Amino acid sequence: METDVAIVGAGPIGTLAAIQARRNETEVIVLEQRAKIGFPDHCAGLISKTGLKKIGLDSLPKSIIQSEKIIGAKFYSPDGTNFKVTRNKTQALVVDRTLFDQYLANKAESCGVTIFRNSKVIDLQYKNDIKKTTLKIKDKLHPSSPLKSLTAPITIISEGRTGRLAKSIGFNSPKKKHRLSGIQYLIENVSELDTQFVEMYFSNFISSGFFTWIIPISENTAKVGLATSDKDAVFRLNYFLKKYTIVKHRFQKAKIIKRYGGEVIVNGLMKNTSTDGIMVAGDAAGQTKATTGGGVITGGLAGIIAGQVASLAIQEKNNCSKFLNKYDTQWKAILRNQLKAMSLFRWLLNRLTDEAFNRAFKTAVENDLGKLIEKKGDIDSQAEIILSLLKEPAVIKLALKLLPMIQF
Ligand SMILES: Cc1cc2nc3c(=O)[nH]c(=O)nc-3n(C[C@H](O)[C@H](O)[C@H](O)COP(=O)(O)OP(=O)(O)OC[C@H]3O[C@@H](n4cnc5c(N)ncnc54)[C@H](O)[C@@H]3O)c2cc1C
CATH class of the missing domain: 3.50.50.60 (FAD/NAD(P)-binding domain)
Known part of the structure; x- marks a missing residue:
């Protein structure tokens, strides 16, 4: 042929x-x-609207879309300190990847x-x-x-x-070190879901080298998953659902209707x-x-x-x-510049202990850094957000305080 x-x-x-x-x-x-x-x-299917437009897919058939309500994200530290980034219109779609x-x-x-x-x-x-x-x-x-x-x-x-x-x-x-184990469940009967917000949980204990996500696709159904550079992704996700203090009450009646996994590529x-x-x-x-x-x-x-x-x-x-x-x-x-800036930010995140995450999130809340993120860049073009954050006096001050907690 x-x-x-x-x-x-x-x-x-x-x-x-x-x-x-x-x-x-x-x-x-x-x-x-x-x-x-x-x-x-194997994918969560969260895709930015601006990105879809850039690849010529601004009007997808309704049958593919699981949610078109996502206007922002909520970020959680290990102790539950959180802030949210909101925009006034839909930022991302959740699609059925198949x-x-x-x-x-x-x-x-x-x-x-x-x-x-x-x-x-x-x-x-x-x-x-x-x-x-x-x-x-x-x-x-x-x-x-x-x-x-x-x-x-x-x-x-x-x-x-x-x-x-x-x-x-x-x-x-x-290489192997760039491929994190990812696992995701589609879960019904999740409580306290806000259909407009994706939730991201940072904790070395649960998802070292990455984060855990809750992506709502209806008032009580969500894709919940994580990736980790450690072993036992399944054990970690089950722990998150059943034992993780800040969320476990929301999964008491949870019914897992689909399990899927895959490798998330980071820094490769x-x-x-x-x-x-x-x-x-x-x-x-x-x-x-x-x-x-x-x-x-x-x-x-x-x-x-x-x-x-x-x-x-x-x-x-x-x-x-x-x-x-x-x-x-x-x-x-x-x-290239966008992806390199994200790699730098990932490098920094990967060096934070859980205690450092808690401190960093408190600084973010006290200094309203969520608002700064809201103003700059978008889901795919994060370089601007990252550079603005790294230039913020509160972040510089925090970095100096965190130095002893950073794992080099
Ligand atoms: C748990 C998880 C969640 C994710 N969530 C998101 C998300 O929310 N948003 C997002 O943008 N990305 C997400 N991703 C990443 C996303 O899935 C990938 O970036 C994307 O699928 C890459 O597309 P691709 O075409 O390069 O590879 P793939 O989608 O993997 O497609 C490769 C294709 O090649 C075929 N193939 C492989 N080898 C051969 C061969 N030798 N001969 C013939 N065929 C072959 C495979 O069968 C497959 O169909 C996620 C990934 C994981 C693991």
Whole structure:
């Protein structure tokens, strides 16, 4: 088989890339190892409205949306000290990730992209003699049948968190230390939910290296999850529900109706994401926000650029690394500073003890830092917020006081 552009993985980044690559009648084939796109899902599905607009998805079908009420977030320290950040209109949607991924796949197919399901790419190489990439594909429906082969001048790797193929050809995809264990339950009968606010709980004991979230999707149903750099994510989430003093009363009648897990990529941003004939995008390139692990918008923006560069490369019959480096240059221009600032903030958060979190939250409340956050930036563009916070006299004073409590 031959095509112009091959894409590994029909996650949101692969399909967004495919839609762009398909421009100018470029032939695009997406290979997806799963039988059913987006299933099982592993994501909380909290996606900013401004971000959706940037990736061309400002009007999603109602059937995909689980909530469109989120106007802000409440942040909690281990002792329950909290502050909230509110805006006056909807900031984020909560989507069903399986339906979201399927919607994007249908969109790609309706513009002429071919998606092969049950097709796992097990090997990828750039052949210098033919100046093309060659993919070896295992048919998961008929595992004993011979491997299929696909040749394409360009391959976009959007295989998600493992970055297995990307690593096999020398890319520096997220390492184990960048992949946090994530676990999430969909829970009914949760009390005291405010449908307009996402809740974020910071505690080294419960979710070291990250945080625990409660994302309401109705008055009594929420997605509750956490990620941690430690082991036993399931034990920690169960502890949060049953024993964590500041919330346990809200889960007394809780009924878990779905359990899902996955790996959240944090701080795994890759420096080089292209070479001869190949580009890497999405989680496989570590293009996620280190503060929240969110990667649909940041990876999506990069995926769109990868698709555009692929289409251009086919038109200009030039797939050399120098040409594909346009992808690196363009995604870095819009994302790199933002993602780096978030990494810095994650680095600082990861050094706070629970006592330091309590002190920091008290300072935030006393100095009304929630209001400062409200004024600056948004969910995806956090650099401005972070820089403003770090320049605040109260934060500088606090940092000096906290120095003895910081774990270096
Ligand atoms: C618990 C959790 C909660 C999250 N919550 C949010 C959130 O609220 N908001 C947000 O923006 N992000 C969130 N994320 C992150 C988000 O899910 C990812 O950033 C996003 O899915 C990345 O998309 P992707 O297309 O790069 O990878 P994926 O969505 O993982 O898609 C990769 C696809 O490639 C396929 N594939 C892999 N290898 C091969 C192969 N060799 N051959 C063929 N196919 C292959 C996979 O089957 C998969 O379909 C969360 C992640 C986790 C784990």
